[in-house]
């Protein structure tokens with residue numbers, strides 16, 4: 593397993609999140625996506641030159657040290673455009689702790705299985721859960737972990753199969769955290785238009801906001 597100098601381009605990392613997968617999870621939002629879905633909740637994560645580079649080993653060490661979490665969710669941006677570094681990240685984490693792994697992608701599972709590159713298939717092989725498909729604003733949904741109902745939650749291992757009958761739950765949940773500098777950080781998958789209303793409302797109160805959805 594070579595790890596010398598491997599880097600990830602990320603938009604952000606959260607130490608704890610409860611709305612993007614089972615239980616309490618760390619989240620890595622990679623930077624860069626070519627899909628350009630209308631209504632994308634996080635258009636600032638599409639430009640591959642945005643965000644910042646971070647050594648894979650540094651993220652692996654940090655995430656492995658987070659006591660409360662049971663897993664890691666990979667979001668974006670498009671995780672499968674950085675499959676090699678992400679597969680390495682998972683291997684480095686799981687050498688230290690058996691954390692579960694979930695990922696989002698705009699590709700379909702069928703496409704990745706049939707036409708995916710070797711590193712994309714390697715990443716796929718390390719996932720417990722994959723939420724696949726692009727966001728389609730006309731099919732927006734509040735169902736658990738998804739933005740639109742063309743997206744599917746695939747349990748790729750038996751680890752969370754017990755949750756399969758809970759996926760139609762449409763209770764709208766967000767994580768809201770206040771950083772040490774007073775910045776309000778929010779995470780989750782809100783309905784279309786929510787982000788603008790929420791951030792405008794808080795902005796009027798001169799609260800610093802950071803979206804990591």
Ligand code: SF4
Pocket residue numbers: 625626627628629632633634635637638668669670697698726727
């Ligand atoms: S795949 Fe996701 S990150 Fe990429 S444009 Fe679509 S909604 Fe945005």
